[in-house]
Amino acid sequence: xxxxxxxxxxxxxxxxxxxxxxxxxxxxxxxxxxxxxxxxxxxxxxxxxxxxxxxxxxxxxxxxxxxxxxxxxxxxxxxxxxxxxxxxxxxxxxxxxxxxxxxxxxxxxxxxxxxxxxxxxxxxxxxxxxxxxxxxxxxxxxxxxxxxxxxxxxxxxxxxxxxxxxxxxxxxxxxxxxxxxxxxxxxxxxxxxxxxxxxxxxxxxxxxxxxxxxxxxxxxxxxxxxxxxxxxxxxxxxxxxxxxxxxxxxxxxxxxxxxxxxxxxxxxxxxxxxxxxxxxxxxxxxxxxxxxxxxxxxxxxxxxxxxxxxxxxxxxxxxxxxxxxxxxxxxxxxxxxxxxxxxxxxxxxxxxxxxxxxxxxxxxxxxxxxxxxxxxxxxxxxxxxxxxxxxxxxxxxxxxxxxxxxxxxxxxxxxxxxxxxxxxxxxxxxxxxxxxxxxxxxxxxxxxxxxxxxxxxxxxxxxxxxxxxxxxxxxxxxxxxxxxxxxxxxxxxxxxxxxxxxxxxxxxxxxxxxxxxxxxxxxxxxxxxxxxxxxxxxxxxxxxxxxxxxxxxxxxxxxxxxxxxxxxxxxxxxxxxxxxxxxxxxxxxxxxxxxxxxxxxxxxxxxxxxxxxxxxxxxxxxxxxxxxxxxxxxxxxxxxxxxxxxxxxxxxxxxxxxxxxxxxxxxxxxxxxxxxxxxxxxxxxxxxxxxxxxxxxxxxxxxxxxxxxxxxxxxxxxxxxxxxxxxxxxxxxxxxxxxxxxxxxxxxxxxxxxxxxxxxxxxxxxxxxxxxxxxxxxxxxxxxxxxxxxxxxxxxxxxxxxxxxxxxxxxxxxxxxxxxxxxxxxxxxxxxxxxxxxxxxxxxxxxxxxxxxxxxxxxxxxxxxxxxxxxxxxxxxxxxxxxxxxxxxxxxxxxxxxxxxxxxxxxxxxxxxxxxxxxxxxxxxxxxxxxxxxxxxxxxxxxxxxxxx
Numbered sequence: 023x024x025x026x027x028x029x030x031x032x033x034x035x036x037x038x039x040x041x042x043x044x045x046x047x048x049x050x051x052x053x054x055x056x057x058x059x060x061x062x063x064x065x066x067x068x069x070x071x072x073x074x075x076x077x078x079x080x081x082x083x084x085x086x087x088x089x090x091x092x093x094x095x096x097x098x099x100x101x102x103x104x105x106x107x108x109x110x111x112x113x114x115x116x117x118x119x120x121x122x123x124x125x126x127x128x129x130x131x132x133x134x135x136x137x138x139x140x141x142x143x144x145x146x147x148x149x150x151x152x153x154x155x156x157x158x159x160x161x162x163x164x165x166x167x168x169x170x171x172x173x174x175x176x177x178x179x180x181x182x183x184x185x186x187x188x189x190x191x192x193x194x195x196x197x198x199x200x201x202x203x204x205x206x207x208x209x210x211x212x213x214x215x216x217x218x219x220x221x222x223x224x225x226x227x228x229x230x231x232x233x234x235x236x237x238x239x240x241x242x243x244x245x246x247x248x249x250x251x252x253x254x255x256x257x258x259x260x261x262x263x264x265x266x267x268x269x270x271x272x273x274x275x276x277x278x279x280x281x282x283x284x285x286x287x288x289x290x291x292x293x294x295x296x297x298x299x300x301x302x303x304x305x306x307x308x309x310x311x312x313x314x315x316x317x318x319x320x321x322x323x324x325x326x327x328x329x330x331x332x333x334x335x336x337x338x339x340x341x342x343x344x345x346x347x348x349x350x351x352x353x354x355x356x357x358x359x360x361x362x363x364x365x366x367x368x369x370x371x372x373x374x375x376x377x378x379x380x381x382x383x384x385x386x387x388x389x390x391x392x393x394x395x396x397x398x399x400x401x402x403x404x405x406x407x408x409x410x411x412x413x414x415x416x417x418x419x420x421x422x423x424x425x426x427x428x429x430x431x432x433x434x435x436x437x438x439x440x441x442x443x444x445x446x447x448x449x450x451x452x453x454x455x456x457x458x459x460x461x462x463x464x465x466x467x468x469x470x471x472x473x474x475x476x477x478x479x480x481x482x483x484x485x486x487x488x489x490x491x492x493x494x495x496x497x498x499x500x501x502x503x504x505x506x507x508x509x510x511x512x513x514x515x516x517x518x519x520x521x522x523x524x525x526x527x528x529x530x531x532x533x534x535x536x537x538x539x540x541x542x543x544x545x546x547x548x549x550x551x552x553x554x555x556x557x558x559x560x561x562x563x564x565x566x567x568x569x570x571x572x573x574x575x576x577x578x579x580x581x582x583x584x585x586x587x588x589x590x591x592x593x594x595x596x597x598x599x600x601x602x603x604x605x606x607x608x609x610x611x612x613x614x615x616x617x618x619x620x621x622x623x624x625x626x627x628x629x630x631x632x633x634x635x636x637x638x639x640x641x642x643x644x645x646x647x648x649x650x651x652x653x654x655x656x657x658x659x660x661x662x663x664x665x666x667x668x669x670x671x672x673x674x675x676x677x678x679x680x681x682x683x684x685x686x687x688x689x690x691x692x693x694x695x696x697x698x699x700x701x702x703x704x705x706x707x708x709x710x711x712x713x714x715x716x717x718x719x720x721x722x723x724x725x726x727x728x729x730x731x732x733x734x735x736x737x738x739x740x741x742x743x744x745x746x747x748x749x750x751x752x753x754x755x756x757x758x759x760x761x762x763x764x765x766x767x768x769x770x771x772x773x774x775x776x777x778x779x780x781x782x783x784x785x786x787x788x789x790x791x792x793x794x795x796x797x798x799x800x801x802x803x804x805x806x807x808x809x810x811x812x813x814x815x816x817x818x819x820x821x822x823x824x825x826x827x828x829x830x831x832x833x834x835x836x837x838x839x840x841x842x843x844x845x846x847x848x849x850x851x852x853x854x855x856x857x858x859x860x861x862x863x864x865x866x867x868x869x870x871x872x873x874x875x876x877x878x879x880x881x882x883x884x885x886x887x888x889x890x891x892x893x894x895x896x897x898x899x900x901x902x903x904x905x906x907x908x909x910x911x912x913x914x915x916x917x918x919x920x921x922x923x924x925x926x927x928x929x930x931x932x933x934x935x936x937x938x939x940x941x942x943x944x945x946x947x948x949x950x951x952x953x954x955x956x957x958x959x960x961x962x963x964x965x966x967x968x969x970x971x
Contacts, residue, residue, distance in 0.1 A: 062920045065535035065555065068566040081496030082910075085115035091476040091497055092163070097142040098474035099191035099235060102183075102422060103377070106232035106241075106295035107336040109425075111381040115476045115497045116426035117452070119911045120464050121518045122867050123477060123495040124166040126150075127791075131168060132159055135491045137481030138186030141474035143194050143210050145169060148491065149180045149187045156180060158199065158208060163475040166493065172213035178203050181223075183230050184420045186470040186481070190233040190240070196269040198240070200230055205240070207269050217272035221279070222264050224292075229333055232295045237315055238267040239280065241300045243292055259285040261292070261302065263318060281318030286311075293334035293343060297355060301341055303330030310334075310343055310353060322358035326351055335378035335385065340403065342378050342385045350387055352406060362406035370395040375418050381425040382455055388414045388423060388432065398423070398432060400458060410458030415446040426473040428455050434463060447869070450480075462519075465888075466868030482868065492867060500910035502545035506585035506636035506742075507786065507861065508907065510679050513744060514788030516908035520865040521927040522872060522884055524894035528923045529912065530566030534559055537900060538916030539633065541585040541861075543593070544909040548607060550586040550593050551904075551916055558586065558595055558603075559922070560610060563909065566924060570610035574599045576621045583903070584634040584676075587644070592659060594637040600650045602637065604661060614661035619651025624672050624689075633859075633903070635686075636676045640707065647673025647686055652698070654686055656709060665709030670698025675786075680745035680764070682707045687717060687743065702743060702750070702767065715767025717752060717760070742786045742861075746807070753787045754798040759805060773805055775848070785861030785875070785905060793849070795873045795887065797858035802875055802885055804849045850890030855879030860915075861905035874913065876902025882915060882923075898923065 085091070096114030098104050104112055126135045126148075133152035140147050146163040149156065156174040161167060174180075180187045181200045188200040196216075197208045205222035208215055224231035224242025231242025243259045261283040286307060293301040293310070299321060300313040310330050311323035332345030336355060344350035348367035351360055366372070372389035379386040380403065388398040397411035415435040423432030430453045435446035450471075451463040469481035476497030482490050500518060507513035536554030543550045549563040556579055558572040574582070576599030584596030588607060595603040597618040604613045635647035643664060644657040649672035656664040671688035678685045684705045688698050704712040744751045745764050752760040759773040775798035787796035794805040855877025862875040864887060871887040878901040884894040900919030907914045913925040 062533060062535045062555070064533045065920070066568050067533045068530060068568070070530045070566060081115075081118035082499050084118070085476055085497035088113075088115050088476070088497075091115070092144045094142070096475050097191070098140055098472040099142055100233060101138040101140060101186055101189050101470065101472075102229060103232070103294070103333065103335075104424075104472070106234045107380075108232070108294045108333050108377070109335050109337050109380040110377060110423060111379060111425040112473045114426060114473070116429055116431070116473045117478050117494045117496045118429075118461065119496050119519045120452075120462055120466075120494050120867055120870075121496050121911070123164065123493045123498070123517065125482075125493065126166065126491045129161075129166050129168070131171070132161070132166075133157065135481070136180055136182070136187040137469035137491070138182070138189060139470075139472060139479060139491070140189045140191055140197070141472070141479070142191045145210065146474070146479065147189060147197055149189065149199065158197075158213060160210070160213060163477060163493075164495070164498070170213040172208060172215060174201065174206070175215060175218070178206065178218070181230075184470075188230045191235060192233065192266050192269050193235060193238065198233070198266070198269075200224070204275075205264075216270065219264075219273070219275055219278060221276040224262070229292055231292060232300075233266065234295050234315065237298070238265070239315065240264045240266055241292065241295055241315065243285065243290065259290055261285055261290070261300065261313060261318070263300075263315065283313055283318040283320070291331050291333070293330070294336040294341065296336040297339070299355065301334060301336065301343075301355070303332075303334070303343065303345075305329045305331055305346075310341075310351075310358070312341075312355065312358065324353060324358040324360065332375065333377050335380045337380040337403075340380075342380060342403070344378055344387050345375055348372055350385070350401060350406065352385075352403070364401055364406040364408065366399075366408055367391075370397075372396070375416070376420055377422055379423060379425045379430070382428070384409065384455070386423065386425065386430055386455075388416065390416055390418065398430065398434075398453065398458075400430075400455070412451075412453050412458045412460065415443060421468070422470050422472070424471055424473050425455060429453065429461060430455050431471055431473065431478060433468070434460075450868075464519075464866070464868045464870040466870065494867070496911075499546070502588060503543060503907040503909045503914075504545050504589065505543055505587035505638055506541050506676055506905065507788075508863070510638065510640050512790075513678070514786070514861065514863045515790050516863060516865040518865065518908050518911050519867070520863075520872065520874065520884070520908040520911070520913045521925045522894045523927050524882060524884055524896040524913070524925055527896070527925075529926045530924045532559070532561050532566045532568065532922040534916075534920050534922065536582075537918035537920055538922065539581065539583040539903040539918070540916060541636070541905040542907045542914045542916065542922065543586045543588050544907060544914060545588040545607075548588075549914060549922070550588060550607075551922055552582040552584060552586065552595065552598070553916075553920070554580065554582055554918075556582060556599070558593075558605065558610070560593075560607070561922060563912070563914070563924070566922070572603070572605055572610045572612070574601070574603070576600060578621060578623075580623070581634065585636040585905070587637040587639050589639050589642070589659065594639070594644055596634055596637050596646055597648045597650065598634045600648075602644075602646060602655075602657070604659075616655075616657060616661055616663065618646075618648040618653065618655060622650050624649045624674070633674055635673050638677045638679065640679045640684075643707070645677040645679065645684055645686075645707075647675070647677070649674055649689070652688070654703070654705075656684075656707075667703070667705070667709070667711070669701075669703065671701075675742040678743045678745045678750075679707065680747075683712065683745075683764075685743050685745055685750065685764070687741065702762070704764070713767060715762070744787055744789055746789045749807070751787050751789060751794060751796075751807075753785060753796050754803070759787070759794070759796055759798070759803070773848075775799070775801070775803055775851070785859055788862050788864045788873070790864040790871070790887070793887065795862045795864060797854065797860075797862060797875060798851070800854055800856055800858065800877075801851050802854040802858070802862065802873065802883070802890070803851045804873075804887070804890060806849060852885055852890040852892065854883060855881050857901075859901075859903045863906050863908060865908050874906045874908075876904065876906065876915060876917075878902070880917070880919075882906065882913075884913075896923075896925070 126132045133150040135150040145160040156179045159171045160169040190198045192198045204220035206218045233240045263280045264278045291303045312321040328347045334343040341353045341355045350364045370391040372391040398414045399411040400409045417438035421433040434449040434451035437448045450466045450468045452461045471480035477495040482492045534553035540552035549561045560569040579599040587594045593605045600621040602616045637646040647654045653668045655666045669688045674689045700717045701714045703714045741753045750762040750764040761770045792808045857878035860876035869888045876882045881897045898917040900917040904916035
């Protein structure tokens, strides 16, 4: 019985085992065939911040209302003031943000560029020194592409006035430059040098002279030299009129003079010209007077309370004079009668200085008020009543202020202490011309700003040491952030200025069905991003509204970490599920797909995200690696494989492309079986193998903490390299930033970083100018890209011996306070958050440039690129493996809380409208009319009211 019972037990056990096996098999089949994903129930929801004035407004669409941007009405004809009238005003659009369109530093052939430029006949003209040779260049105003260059004749050089070259439009076909040898004339179409007149060399106080293009004459004072011919009054200033009506003809020296006027006293400044008159000021006799431009005879003179210097502005029969005075006075230009006088400067002990503007029925000036009372101010042109003032902290202010597109551009501060205040760092600001509200401001040392053809041009070296020029504009369709890191040429560098006030919260959020590790791509108002719910989302970049979704094919895929790439009407999706897809940008319909290996899950490291290779588009080809078949692919836009290369390990990072070479890395870890782990490959873009070299992932001997914990959580080659010239930059791994020679794979140096055990990053660094910005465990670090370590910085100098892995490799010691070039690794280092897996991006211009990066502490942080100070941050509800993107002034990123975020700086402006009528009563029945005048101004802010002296 007992044996039989045992036999029955065995039988029952077999039956149960069989049932369990069948059950498991059934479960496996069911889970494989009918696997269900439980998406976020709020997927598809959009939340919009109602505080925003408009969810769809864009600077480019506003600028489009102006039509052709190369319209002749949008020119800037003279280096100071735009025209002889010196209104400093131009028609046409002007930038709503400090977005960089192009910079001369990126065009080496332009050399060292002078401040002072003009724009007309569809060209921008500037002077520079190229290899020691003075040169005149014509470039395309919107690209900086050189149209022609002309070397000045031997011995000829540019004459500056307050650090700026003096250039004039003579007519549509001729350009004049004041040089050390006189007035030089050039042809506009080809740059041909025509002639030089040594006798035309005006030496006016502060301003050289003006050209009246209607009269085809130049006017300017000349300082008498004892013994010089043709002069009757020694040491006198002589106002001269020169004929420029036949600029093609070399008339010889001295034959263009039409008339001379002996000034009433030496030192008279030339103020402006217009409507057949030349207007002069006086330092000694406190007079303003007008000279007939046709014959040099005095028309009128009017006394004033004090001196009249620098410049004035003329428009519509009114001459407004205010420089070098506490008074701003408006004169009837025909008679010299004073129409109004504003003495508010007396109240603030203010001294009005450069330069006056007339625009929009108003006149704008800035003064040196005592203490903090200096201001850029706006007066009603008809009455002289002050409409608004914005604080401006200046020494004297030899900086041109300009008006365009309802905005005023000029210096807000110059780091001086002249009027008894603390020094305010140099800033350049844009104000609303009607309210005085500051629209944007950057810490930037500019010189001689002008506006033309929808762009703001200005020297951006130091004022007295010219050398670079920047073109800012928002008048064009925003440059696409078309792939991971934005672009191939300057990966991670945004031309659009991103927001800083992240603390105010997002403009909108959009909820997907799963956590987001992917990074956004944006083009033509559409945002594309992948989500952990295995879907690709297309979202309206302005409103956050869903446009379409696409679901990938692999149900087992749990990591969708690649970023889409956009070109024309196609969006390319990386092979995260084993397939690369091409979708229609408008509909989301699949156009083609390529299988890139059977799907397999690849674990990067404990506690770290499984990133994937993102498609990179270069010269109409797609470059992407696969972690499924260990192969790197080059594919054309029709889905044909152009070339491929099978490595011995998965490819998790994306391609870097520089100078027609393609770089990518294979991945491996201590517990992987791949025989081709942690190598950098270099190919030509056409698929010719160049070389491969190892990535140093074992950082033994470098100072760190954490022991086994640090090693256990460390990762390997999951990053994407950044290549600039002959240097390849590899993001921080276990305490060091590695810099390789891209031509042979040798390590140039390793820069030590602060390191917390277990803290790594698999994002990529960014190189902007001569700076490297990189994650370093829990920190963000800024290093010098030009760092050249010395022999004394070898590893053995402080590690107590030579690491056999590196030999005598130079390891630069960490120091987060070291200035560039002193042999230490960092310029600054700042806390970024626990574990930074996001990649850093760079945005902005001048000392207000900023860098952005997210962390696993759920936060996106914006740091000042100059000093590492955080200027804004926002905490989401999930980790941020997604790398940020900037497009059209907006910041976008995804979060593991399932949301896509959009941020944009916006100012809420309090406005006031005053209403006046020309009649107290009106009888409608008698068809009487009444004129109603509305005046838009900024509402007074009690906290910003200026104190009276």
